[in-house]
Amino acid sequence: KDILSASPDVLVVGTGYAGAMQIPDGLRRHLEKKYIRMISEPTAKAVQTFNRMRAEGKNVAGAFHLTC
Numbered sequence: 001k002d003i004l005s006a007s008p009d010v011l012v013v014g015t016g017y018a019g020a021m022q023i024p025d026g027l028r029r030h031l032e033k034k035y036i037r038m039i040s041e042p043t044a045k046a047v048q049t050f051n052r053m054r055a056e057g058k059n060v061a062g063a064f065h066l067t068c
Contacts, residue, residue, distance in 0.1 A: 004034065008061035011036050012050040014043030016068025 003011060011031060015021040019042035031038050039049055043064050050062040 003061045003063060004036075006061055007034075007059075008036060009059040010053060010061070011038045012046050012053065012060060012062045013038060013040040014046035014062070014064035014066075015040050016043055016065045018042065018068055020068035021065045 013023060015023070023038075023040055028038065039046070041049060043066060046062070046064060050060060050064075053060040
């Protein structure tokens with residue numbers, strides 16, 4: 001809820017160390033309806049992507065799973 005209320009243009013999701021976390025299709029569809037682009041990557045790469053996008057001034061939010 002907090003992320004969606006912030007209305008980011010992009011949501012970067014870290015899917016864990018090995019990238020094993022699955023993102024529900026319902027969430028993907030919901031983000032598409034809100035015109036929020038989602039990038040999902042293993043967490044280490046997702047953190048780099050998030051930091052780069054923030055440095056570029058993009059309206060980006062992040063959600064990072066730390067295990068898996």
